[in-house]
Amino acid sequence: MPALRDTIPGASFPRNLGVRTVRLELTEDLPMLQLSSGQWSSLYNIFSFGLISMLACTVYTLVGQSRVLTKYRTALVMSSMVTFIAGYHYFRIFNSFNEASKDGAVTIGTQQGAFNEAYRYVDWILTVPLLLAEVVAVLALAKEISRSMMGRLVPASAAMIILGYPGEISNSNSTKVLFGILSTLPFIYILYVLFVELGKSLDRQPEGVAATIGRLRLLLIATWGVYPISYLIPILVKNPSASQMASLFTDRQIGYTVADVLAKCVFGLTIFKIARLKSAAEGMADSH
Secondary structure (H helix, E strand, O other): OOOHHHHOOOOOOOOOOOHHHHHHHHHHHOOEEEOOHHHHHHHHHHHHHHHHHHHHHHHHHHHHHHHOOHHHHHHHHHHHHHHHHHHHHHHHHHHHHHHOEEOOEEEEOOOOOOEOOHHHHHHHHHHHHHHHHHHHHHHOOOHHHHHHHHHHHHHHHHHHHHHHHHHHHOOOHHHHHHHHHHHHHHHHHHHHHHHHHHHHHHHHOOOOHHHHHHHHHHHHHHHHHHHHHHHHHHHOOOOOOHHHHHHHHHHHHHHHHHHHHHHHHHHHHHHHHHHHHHHHHOOOOOOO
16 A cells, blocks of 8 residues: 555655654644743632632631521522632633643643633623622512513623623634623613612612612622723733733733622622621521
């Protein structure tokens, strides 16, 4: 049987071509960012911080359920689910970062062995609707109002995350901007529901709850506002150098992680505070 190089006129193949040689060539072609030791250790530590923060809040909200009335425990269960899901995905992000790293360089992309940005979006598609459901559950609104709000908030939050992902993984700035604008539309609608529709029910809440809900909504805006800023970081610098790309990647990951801790842990602790205030207003002893 003739060799492959003899069957194609003019073709030239190395005599010792093997699987190992092909794998080396593919690996060398993968896009990589060379991080400084400070950048690499900062990402390693921030991912670790995100992981332990989510796990700690999960334990706290689970243990604290006995300190609120039964009807508010659903909100705390949702809060625990949010931080547990996020904790799992931070474990995956942490491992993905380690596996994609070699001598301070991090492989970037969607191929096997690259840093997997999709873990964040899988996390968000699950946790963002739950975050909004927490707010509705802790207020214990009438069933018709709760169903109406959930029927609008959950699809809008899912659309916001789904529309953001194509821009996140795209290398085209115009694509990033397009999907950034599209994902902003459901975000604006969510804010409308929270501030206008939800605001109508606050007058009927116990003393202190309305003010706390007001701060909760501001917290949501502040933390969710970090996400689009982090999302747009890659296009803030035109034709970035290799060192600038490494800095942009580092800044984006730190921004996402800090926003996650605020939006999930601090948000969940505020939900717990509201549940405690409402339980006390309805006769539950403060020492319970």
